[in-house]
Each structure stands twice: as structure tokens, then as C-alpha cells.
Amino acid sequence: MxxxxxxxxxxxxxxxxxxxxxDRPADPRTAETAAWDRLVYGPDAAAQTSPAAVSRYFAGLNAASQRHLADRYPLVVGNLNGAPAEIRYRANRVALRQAIDVERRWLKTADASAWGARNGRRKVHRYESLLSSNRHILGFDPSGxxxxxxxxxxxxxxxxxxxxxxxxxxxxxxxxxxxxxxxxxxxxxxxxxxxxxxxxxxxxxxxxxxxxxxxxxxxxxxxxxxxxxxxxxxxxxxxxxxxxxxxxxxxxxxxxxxxxxxxxxxxxxxxxxxxxxxxxxxxxxxxxxxxxxxxxxxxxxxxxxxxxxxxxxxxxxxxxxxxxxxxxxxxxxxxxxxxxxxxxxxxxxxxxxxxxxxxxxxxxxxxxxxxxxxx
Structure with missing residues (x-):
């Protein structure tokens, strides 16, 4: 063998x-997810995160409230099974713009190795491509x-x-x-x-x-x-x-x-x-x-x-x-x-x-x- x-x-x-x-920065979703859980689920998150429960939650919101959540918690809403597709697309456009800003700021520091800096520039290019108006991004996570x-x-x-x-x-x-x-x-x-x-x-x-x-x-x-x-x-x-x-x-x-x-x-x-x-x-x-x-x-x-x-x-x-x-x-x-x-x-x-x-x-x-x- x-x-x-x-x-x-x-x-x-x-x-x-x-x-x-x-040598990427730490997972950017952690704090956002914790804040989302406190806002939406309270102490009983596990019972409310099924796709059916998420779908019901968003169905009870008006369009403005849905857009607000997508803009405020893009890394959560953009990857949330059960959320409306259009809201996930919106959230991921926000998350992509934020990721571009993070990478560009990081590239201006002395923390990036030569290999990491090269990857940072490639990631900015990739994020900009995913932001093209004819694309529909249903999930996006820049961590790792x-x-x-x-x-x-x-x-x-x-x-x-x-x-x-x-x-x-x-x-x-x-x-x-x-x-x-x-x-x-x-x-x-x-x-x-x-x-x-x-x-x-x-x-x-x-x-x-x-x-x-x-x-x-x-x-x-x-x-x-x-x-x-x-x-x-x-x-x-x-x-x-x-x-x-x-x-x-x-x-x-x-x-x-x-x-x-x-x-x-x-x-x-x-x-x-x-x-x-x-x-x-x-x-x-x-x-x-x-x-x-x-x-x-x-x-x-x-x-x-x-x-x-x-x-x-x-x-x-x-x-x-x-x-x-x-x-x-x-x-x-x-x-x-x-x-x-x-x-x-x-x-x-x-x-x-x-x-x-x-x-x-x-x-x-x-x-x-x-x-x-x-x-």
C-alpha cells in the first residue's frame, strides 16, 4: 500500500x-457574522438559520430593509442560503468593493511579502472582474x-x-x-x-x-x-x-x-x-x-x-x-x-x-x- x-x-x-x-489578513467575516447573529437571531441562532427560516425572515421585510441588511452585513447576506438571489447579488457587490479597498490599503503597507503583494494585486484584478455589471455573484468570501x-x-x-x-x-x-x-x-x-x-x-x-x-x-x-x-x-x-x-x-x-x-x-x-x-x-x-x-x-x-x-x-x-x-x-x-x-x-x-x-x-x-x- x-x-x-x-x-x-x-x-x-x-x-x-x-x-x-x-500571508493574507485574518478572516474578515468573523466580527460581521457575530454582529449579524446578535441582531437577527439573538441567543437561539441555530434554530433560525435553516434556508426556510431565512427565507421567511426576508419575506417579512420590505425592500428597503432588505437592501439595508445587504449593505450593512454584505459578507453574511451575500452567502446566506435562503436569502433572495437579488439581495445576495447586491450584498456581494458591496463585499467586493470593500475587499478591493482592504487589499489596496494593505498593499500600501510594509507587511506584505513579495509573494503576498503579487497575490494582492491579482486579487484586486479578480474582484474588479467579478464586479462587472453583467455578472451575478451569489457567494463571495475573501478569507483564506x-x-x-x-x-x-x-x-x-x-x-x-x-x-x-x-x-x-x-x-x-x-x-x-x-x-x-x-x-x-x-x-x-x-x-x-x-x-x-x-x-x-x-x-x-x-x-x-x-x-x-x-x-x-x-x-x-x-x-x-x-x-x-x-x-x-x-x-x-x-x-x-x-x-x-x-x-x-x-x-x-x-x-x-x-x-x-x-x-x-x-x-x-x-x-x-x-x-x-x-x-x-x-x-x-x-x-x-x-x-x-x-x-x-x-x-x-x-x-x-x-x-x-x-x-x-x-x-x-x-x-x-x-x-x-x-x-x-x-x-x-x-x-x-x-x-x-x-x-x-x-x-x-x-x-x-x-x-x-x-x-x-x-x-x-x-x-x-x-x-x-x-x-
Missing amino acids: LAVLVVVIGVLATSGWLIRPD DGRAIEVIGDLDTAERIEIVVPGADNGLLNFERTVGAVTAPAGMARNLYNEIRAQDPGAKVAVIAWADYQTPARIGIGALTGALADRGAVRLRAFIRALPERARASVFCHSYGTVVCGRAAQQLPAERRLSNLTVMGSPGMRTDSAAELAADRVWATRVGDDWVGELPFVEFAGFGHGADPTGPGFGARVFGAEGAHGHTGYFAEGTDSLRNMARIALGNYTSVTCSNARS
């Missing part, structure tokens, strides 16, 4: 996964490596909601990219949305780039174990449970994000069962069978030159992520990904993988093409 772990670490290392330190959720489409009218869950090394700095845009969460979601609309221009659909968990930082124990996936699964389940009940929800998960989705789907309540759970380039989902996942249909794909295929699909003493979802015994429907290359090419334009994911999102299951290897 030691040899197995050496192989895993070796593959990750040769794929360019390296850790870099950073940062987290973000972006909605593409109209969440309030969507009949189908597709959630893209990315894998390792996807903090705020990597939420979108200029070069290799389709390898970043925002680019993945945008390409999926565009392909869905190309296949069905009238589709009432929203695609969400969900990078709202702490991902493994390139190589490290986090990528080899399920600890971060378990924490991310808690957040993903809470997010899915807060989605509008009228809409059918599906998840499209890549790389380590498939571990998060697997853990989340093992504990979803029956009333929030997923329509589809689709995985690409999965190292395993910490389950041996698609039947253990709360999804009507489970789909999987992996191309031949994806380095994940070289990993041992085992789980031992907490290391590894278990069975191969594309394996014949797992029970997933294996779909074609012709045209995709490498570990990050599944959402590229013109690929069978992207076309098939759009067909899955639209419910056009008989049009999904099979993998040539397992037709």
Missing part, C-alpha cells in the same frame, strides 16, 4: 501540483484562498439548475482565467450554459459555478484524503437544499470535485434528490456504487490521456477515493468525450463531452453518445 501512495504522490507532483504560502459562486442565467425563473463543482486548486485567484478560461470554474459554467442554449435557445436554465469550498492546494494530503471533501460536501448539501423547489437540480463535477459530490449525494434528503450527477476525470467518489448516490441518473466519463486514469482506484486508511466511476461495476452511465484532451479539457467547445453534458442538462438522455470504449 505504501507503493500505491508513492504512485499517487508521484502522479500529482509531475502534473505540476505545488504548494505556495500566502477565497470562495465564490456565480450564476449564469436567471435563477429566479429557471426550471433546471445545473451546478458545476470544480476540483483542486480553485480559490478566488483561479475562479476564472484569461488563458485557459475553460479550465476554471467560471469558464466551465459559461461554456456549459452556452452549449445548453445552443441546443435549446428557449431553455429556462441557470448554470452555477460553485467554488464555495476549500479545495486541496495542488499537492498535499488534502488531495489524497477525503477531509476537505467532507467539509465541502456539507456546504454543497446546504446549497442544494436551499435551491428553489420548483427547479430540477443536477451537478457536474470535475476531478476532486467529484469526491465532494459523491460525499454530498450520499446524504441528500429524498425531497432534494438530484436529477443527474455527472462526473469527469474522477479519482473516485468514496463509494463503490452509483446506487448509493441520491441521484436519478449517474453519468461518468474520462479520456485516455487524463492522468487520473493512472491513479490506483483504492481507499485505504483514509487515503485514496475508492472505485473508478467509469468502471463496469460502478453502475454509472459512461458517456463519450471525444475531442476532449487531458485532465482539464472536458468543458472545451466542440467536444463530445460538452455536447453530452448539455444533453444531460436538458433531459435529452437518448441523444447522449456512449464512450467508444464502452459503447
Whole structure:
């Protein structure tokens, strides 16, 4: 088994996964959250923080009061499951402007290391991009490596909601990219949305780039174990449970994000069962069978030159992520990904993988093409 772990670490290392330190300011949400809890919940916060309770709370406020709370507590309201989407968008615009101010002030001090200063400048650039008028940011947290959720489409009218869950090394700095845009969460979601609309221009659909968990930082124990996936699964389940009940929800998960989705789907309540759970380039989902996942249909794909295929699909003493979802015994429907290359090419334009994911999102299951290897 030691040899197995050496192989895993070796593959990750040769794929360019390296850790870099950073020296960011302390979590800016802590004091704001405490003040919010005192204002809204009083001593019985736990009983009042469910999405349904939050929704009722905001429904009892007039528009001016909702806007006031978004402006006063942006880091809370902007990440509050159950709050109206438009109010969360507003709150996150406020939070982004505040984060830009914080970074710019910090960059003028002598506290930033050379690496930290470079990251600070990159974060200002990222925040300014997220503030663009055509973007809808449903979640934003600048603490640590940062987290973000972006909605593409109209969440309030969507009949189908597709959630893209990315894998390792996807903090705020990597939420979108200029070069290799389709390898970043925002680019993945945008390409999926565009392909869905190309296949069905009238589709009432929203695609969400969900990078709202702490991902493994390139190589490290986090990528080899399920600890971060378990924490991310808690957040993903809470997010899915807060989605509008009228809409059918599906998840499209890549790389380590498939571990998060697997853990989340093992504990979803029956009333929030997923329509589809689709995985690409999965190292395993910490389950041996698609039947253990709360999804009507489970789909999987992996191309031949994806380095994940070289990993041992085992789980031992907490290391590894278990069975191969594309394996014949797992029970997933294996779909074609012709045209995709490498570990990050599944959402590229013109690929069978992207076309098939759009067909899955639209419910056009008989049009999904099979993998040539397992037709």
C-alpha cells in the first residue's frame, strides 16, 4: 500500500501540483457574522438559520430593509442560503468593493511579502472582474484562498439548475482565467450554459459555478484524503437544499470535485434528490456504487490521456477515493468525450463531452453518445 501512495504522490507532483504560502489578513467575516447573529437571531441562532427560516425572515421585510441588511452585513447576506438571489447579488457587490479597498490599503503597507503583494494585486484584478455589471455573484468570501459562486442565467425563473463543482486548486485567484478560461470554474459554467442554449435557445436554465469550498492546494494530503471533501460536501448539501423547489437540480463535477459530490449525494434528503450527477476525470467518489448516490441518473466519463486514469482506484486508511466511476461495476452511465484532451479539457467547445453534458442538462438522455470504449 505504501507503493500505491508513492504512485499517487508521484502522479500529482509531475502534473505540476505545488504548494505556495500566502500571508493574507485574518478572516474578515468573523466580527460581521457575530454582529449579524446578535441582531437577527439573538441567543437561539441555530434554530433560525435553516434556508426556510431565512427565507421567511426576508419575506417579512420590505425592500428597503432588505437592501439595508445587504449593505450593512454584505459578507453574511451575500452567502446566506435562503436569502433572495437579488439581495445576495447586491450584498456581494458591496463585499467586493470593500475587499478591493482592504487589499489596496494593505498593499500600501510594509507587511506584505513579495509573494503576498503579487497575490494582492491579482486579487484586486479578480474582484474588479467579478464586479462587472453583467455578472451575478451569489457567494463571495475573501478569507483564506477565497470562495465564490456565480450564476449564469436567471435563477429566479429557471426550471433546471445545473451546478458545476470544480476540483483542486480553485480559490478566488483561479475562479476564472484569461488563458485557459475553460479550465476554471467560471469558464466551465459559461461554456456549459452556452452549449445548453445552443441546443435549446428557449431553455429556462441557470448554470452555477460553485467554488464555495476549500479545495486541496495542488499537492498535499488534502488531495489524497477525503477531509476537505467532507467539509465541502456539507456546504454543497446546504446549497442544494436551499435551491428553489420548483427547479430540477443536477451537478457536474470535475476531478476532486467529484469526491465532494459523491460525499454530498450520499446524504441528500429524498425531497432534494438530484436529477443527474455527472462526473469527469474522477479519482473516485468514496463509494463503490452509483446506487448509493441520491441521484436519478449517474453519468461518468474520462479520456485516455487524463492522468487520473493512472491513479490506483483504492481507499485505504483514509487515503485514496475508492472505485473508478467509469468502471463496469460502478453502475454509472459512461458517456463519450471525444475531442476532449487531458485532465482539464472536458468543458472545451466542440467536444463530445460538452455536447453530452448539455444533453444531460436538458433531459435529452437518448441523444447522449456512449464512450467508444464502452459503447
